[in-house]
Amino acid sequence: MRILLTGIPSYLQRTVASASGATVRHRPYFDDIRSKKDVIDQVKKIANTGNYLIGEGAGQALKGHDVTYVPFWHLANSLSQPGAYDELSQAFDICVFASANLLRPGYSADLEAQVFEKLKMPVVVMGIGIQKKANLRDELPAGTQKFLDVLRAKESYFLTRGYFTSEFLKEQGMKFVRPTGCPSLYFNPDGMRQALTKLANPELVESQKIAFGGYLGSVADTIVDAHVLLKPDSTAHYVIQDEVVVYNMNIQGDDATPAYDAPSGRIVAPLEYKHQEKWQRKNDLHVFFDTNRWRTWASQLDLSFGRRFHGCIITMQAGVPSLMIAVDDRMREMLEFIGFPHLEAGIWNREAQKKAYLKEFLSTIDAQASIDRYNACEINFRTALNDIGIQQPGFPQPAKPAAPQPAARAHEPA
Incomplete structure (x- = not known):
């Protein structure tokens, strides 16, 4: 065709x-x-x-x-x-x-x-x-x-x-x-299944090689997330998606100022954005214009923890576990359909004992159920x-299955 x-x-x-x-x-x-x-x-x-x-x-x-x-x-x-x-x-x-x-x-x-x-x-x-x-x-x-x-x-x-x-x-x-x-x-299904398997592990809360994603320049939520999970001497790795054009994240200097190191994907110019002063950890901000390079970088991490759907999906494509925090209708619709374990932002933001809560949540994940759901999708x-009429080469041609039904919603306290 x-x-x-x-x-x-x-x-x-x-x-x-x-x-x-x-x-x-x-x-x-x-x-x-x-x-x-x-x-x-x-x-x-x-x-x-x-x-x-x-x-x-x-x-x-x-x-x-x-x-x-x-x-x-x-x-x-x-x-x-x-x-x-x-x-x-x-x-x-x-x-x-x-x-x-x-x-x-x-x-x-x-x-x-x-x-x-x-x-x-x-x-x-x-x-x-x-x-x-x-x-x-x-x-x-x-x-x-x-x-x-x-x-x-x-x-x-x-x-x-x-x-x-x-x-x-x-x-x-x-x-x-x-x-x-x-x-x-569905870009790399094997990587997605591997990531789901690894997510059912409460010891991930001790990981220090973590990718964060969110809305720096607008709210401080991701800074709070990083402080919960990272030790004081660790570095927070944050991936920018649109902050420099939408959320008032300002790269300082004039247009010609050297700002980007392509091999590492790091922003190397000083930045200015709302709530920046709240950081209590070292932080590197990355941005990627090549998805293969993004996945290669992500493959070296232990966990992705974030409020951006695709920032977590690309990490899963690399086989690295990712836990999303659902912040809006877009994420909720996509997560409800695919059935990935996730946290609801309103619940997570209010939780006083975040690290203990997260450990308990990870311990309750049924990895096989998540994989079965993913396979059906x-x-x-x-x-x-x-x-x-767009045939899928190499993919089995089963009898038409019923469309997957809505998955269980995000983990909520009893």
């Missing part, structure tokens, strides 16, 4: 040099990232480095087919070019659109509506989710409603991040809707793609 893959990209979009019609030209190298401006520009291009995992997972799921990643900006720029969409329609059989928090009050999908109205081929929307449940039905922007109207009127398929999004889309009249989870979950994902 000839597949046009677009939407959220993998890190390989950094090599795209140009696009014309159905042809995309790549450079054989990445741009250097050294200065403050380089770092900020690269984060802005992807909006959040965790998004790289979505595009990477979508691309991996299409392995074995003739796949071309066509940047969405090229599709948008081609709207007014005569014959451009005819060329695309002749070159491809189906379009896969890698998505994330598209359904939200603050974003109007006007361009997406125009592109898919003009694209004369079936469309698979993979990984679509809702950012915030409250009032979405009343506050859905007109452009996003148009996007849904366009896809309702043509051959379209929705693979959602969870159950709530699926129910919402069914209410909107969409015919093929399957909750499958984020495509990043992967079969569900692969089967959905098979049903669409």
